[in-house]
Amino acid sequence: MKQTFLTIVSQQRIADNVMEMCLEGDTSGITASGQFVNIKVEGLFLRRPISVCDYTENSLTLVYKIVGEGTRLMAEYPAGTVLDVLTGLGNGYDTSLSGDAPLLIGGGVGVPPMYNLCKTLVAEGKHPTVVLGFNSKGDVFYEKEFEALGATVTVTTADGSYGVKGFVTDALPTTYSHFYCCGPEPMLKAVYRATSTSGQFSFEERMGCGFGACMGCSCKTITGYKRICKEGPVLQKEEILW
Amino acid sequence: MVNTKVTLSGISLDNPIIPASGTFGYGWEFAELYDINCLGTFSFKGTTAESRFGNPTPRIAECPAGMINSVGLQNPGVDNVISEQLPKLKACFNKPVMANVGGFSVEEYAQTCAKLDKEPQVGWLEVNVSCPNVHGGGISFGTDPKMAAEVTRSVKAVTEKPVYVKLSPNVTDIVAMAKACEEAGADGISLINTLFGMRIDLKTKRPVIANKMGGFSGPAILPVALRMVYQVYEAVNIPVIGMGGVSSAEDVIEMMLAGATAVQVGAANLVNPFACKEIIEQLPSVMERYGISSLSEIIGGAHHG
Incomplete structure (x- = not known):
């Protein structure tokens, strides 16, 4: 973990209530796809944990949905705003387990962490297939961005207004070497049941500190008690108690 | 040169800053972030006889100038603390540590304290009779002076180390609680624990917290804590460790003027993991600004004149 001050370069709305924030500064605290950052929002007490969508040595992209007061305030920040950010939180995805043809499944606001993961897997010479699930056409984002990485992309919408009608589980390919999944818990459970290979799930929980001190986000797993912010947010399929 | 040293039951502290229990793990986790030897000491995660998972999630809620937690004393149990946590701490912390103990019966408090009494690195025992997040547990000890006194006596009987009793603010008469503990042999009083609160x-x-209610902490509770430290300081002859919403060097000085010999910092650590280090670094210049040469001389200063 590293505390750093990042400057907002740009911010734009990319879907209904979904913002893309580009920042620059020291991102050396980030060591793996699937980690998150914890942002101090002026006027609020607790920081707001947001998953890393993409990063380079000196840039960070966050894609987040406006769901409450914290994200509503964040969305109003103009370019040039300097944010106090704890970076490199959580374990992140393990790409060594992916095999040659990994499957990436993202649902709604669970899509962003799949982006840097996809980029990393492609850079490692692997051939990812991506399934992105949304509620409706207005919620869809990043389809082209994933395609530009060279991945095969399928988009589903629950109401059928765009792509395949249904849920991500209605569009899973028949063969893949390993899967990575991030999204709302009902989706995670559906993917858990619909998949037969090993895989990794990214979890969300209300957090106090985000760096392992408060025990606010603990969960039980087959391998013992884990903190979503520290030993998570990524858990292996085999250790989940479902 | 200003003097930040204070003495807590015969043990000298380089400064009065103590990360509060439940916000600093068993210390070694924070040693990855900075050299924790800069601290006065710290109070480790509330420890019980057996390991506990604690309460269901969500356990955390945002509040105006603070937060609610309902962790429920998650900890690995006293035996693990002795065999795993304290050895890890010893490798990165060369000062006495404050051992925070929770419990569900008088016997359990005594049993856990007796084990920790044998640990050379434990300087003080801080007996938490006030956790709001365990049903049938700590809180009844923390709201009834007779029960708090009974816990105090049972712990004092099994340890030579100084015993600080950590009190709940969720009582009508905090002074009666503190006096009962003093009469039962407590070496000091820690206050305040969190205020019982909720968000919807x-x-x-529906309530945000799975357990519906939890402990409210953060800058919002500083005035309540100051008032109670002030009242208790006036009523007892044992040292008071003040805590509740402290987040700056100025807050530390205010707490000491109210009567605190040492000051714990809790929720601030969760927002800024470097909070205690920064407060310690800022203390000398803030002392100079207010014409304070020695911190130990200002304890209870607000009561004079």
């Missing part, structure tokens, strides 16, 4: 989610129309 407007979207779901």
Whole structure:
């Protein structure tokens, strides 16, 4: 973990209530796809944990949905705003387990962490297939961005207004070497049941500190008690108690 | 040169800053972030006889100038603390540590304290009779002076180390609680624990916290803590460790003027993991600004004149 001050370069709305924030500064605290950052929002007490969508040595992209007061305030920040950010939180995805043809499944606001993961897997010479699930056409984002990485992309919408009608589980390919999944818990459970290979799930929980001190986000797993912010947010399929 | 040293039951502290229990793990986790030897000491995670998972999640809620937690004393149990946590701490912390103990019966408090009494690195025992997040547990000890006194006596009987009793603010008469503990042999009083509070989610129309209610902490409770430290300091002849919403060097000085010999910092650590280090670094210049040459001389200063 590293505390750093990042400057907002740009911010734009990319879907209904979904913002893309580009920042620059020291991102050396980030060591793996699937980690998150914890942002101090002026006027609020607790920081707001947001998953890393993409990063380079000196840039960070966050894609987040406006769901409450914290994200509503964040969305109003103009370019040039300097944010106090704890970076490199959580374990992140393990790409060594992916095999040659990994499957990436993202649902709604669970899509962003799949982006840097996809980029990393492609850079490692692997051939990812991506399934992105949304509620409706207005919620869809990043389809082209994933395609530009060279991945095969399928988009589903629950109401059928765009792509395949249904849920991500209605569009899973028949063969893949390993899967990575991030999204709302009902989706995670559906993917858990619909998949037969090993895989990794990214979890969300209300957090106090985000760096392992408060025990606010603990969960039980087959391998013992884990903190979503520290030993998570990524858990292996085999250790989940479902 | 200003003097930040204070003495807590015969043990000298380089400064009065103590990360509060439950916000600093067993210390070694924070040693990855900075050299924790800069601290006066710290109070480790509330430890019980057996390991506990604690309460269901969500355990955390945002509040104006603070937060609610309902962790429920998650800890690995005293035997693990002795065999795993304290050896890890010893490798990165060369000062006495404050051992925070929770419990569900008088016997359990005594049993856990007796084990920790044998640990050379434990300088003080801080007996938490006030956790708001365990049903049938600590809180009844923390709201009834007779029960708090009984816990104090049972712990004092099994240890030579100084015993600080950590009190709940969720009582009508904090002075009666403190006096009962003093009469039962407590070496000092820690206060305040969190205030019982709750939040309700407007979207779901249900409490945010799975356990419905939890402990409210953060800058919002500083005035309540100051008032109680002030009242207790006036009523007892044992040292008071002040805590509740402290987040700056100025807050530390204010708490000491109210009567605190040492000051714990809790929720601030969760927002800024470097909070205690920064407060310690800022203390000398803030002392100079207010014409304070020695911190130990200002303890209870607000009571004079």
